[in-house]
Amino acid sequence: MRTLDMHCDTLMHCAFKWRDDIEKGDLFELDGQVDLKRLSSAGAVGEFFAVYMPPADSYITHWNTEFIEDEEYIADCVQIFEQSVARHTDIAAKALNAEDVEKNIKAGKVSCILTMEDGRAVLGKLENLKRFYDMGFRALSLTHNYTNCFGTPNSLDPRLNEHGLNPFGKEAVEYMQELGMLVDVSHLSDGGFWDVADICKKPFIATHSNARAVAGHQRNLKDDMLRALAERGGVTGLNLCPPFIEFTEGNTHTSLEGCVKHIKHIVNVAGIETMGLGSDFDGIFGTQEVGDVSQFGKLADALKKEGFSEDDIEKIFWKNTLRVMREACK
């Protein structure tokens, strides 16, 4: 199944798994939901590999390790990413832009795209953004779940959710579009979203967010936001995390039916060109009917039953995201 999935947290698991021996770190075959082997045998076009920045307290509580400085953690993740593509040139290759992805499709290779989730390591300096761009990062989620130099994350507190970008955040978004790095609004406050929509002249993305009208979680996008995203030529990626698909107490399962509901809604509100994939594999809990990166065919079948054409499915699964890369990635 040809897919270009805009978000997974696989690199984080690798960075901790091989913490004491980063040189051994490899994306080829892993216990989680994403690896190069399965991407390749499934016929995937590509995967966005996020360097997700763990919250400081999670190092001890979740990973049972001392705090790792952000720059060291980023370097570890990038090293694993780089050495993985260097070791498996028969099936995978790095991609910085749409041209690279197209070249890799022709060569039968999975495109690996490096992204960052949480811009805290930018530390309010444009030169850091440029440095990350030069390291190969081609998308950045401005915030994760904490306030940083860009702005405020989405929040249950309506006042916080209205917060726009900081002055630096505004300047940085403009600069990212100039550089050719995708601006990702997933996790950002609603106010921040609207600032991004105002500033961006090229398409921007929500790598892993669904429709708030279908599942009322604040991580999802409201209809007017989906329309604004569509107006700028952007894409939102279907997130398979259970509460983002069905926001009911204690829900720990993502059904195909739930996925189809979001896709139908987003397509109705914002058009077929606005829908993409953003599984969030290896970063979500519970179970998913599309259980790993090799199982997107199930979603394609479910969409066909609902009347989606082969063309529509290709747009959703990879072509829309490739279009955005063509327009906003250098």
Ligand SMILES: [Zn+2]
């Ligand atoms: Zn996320």
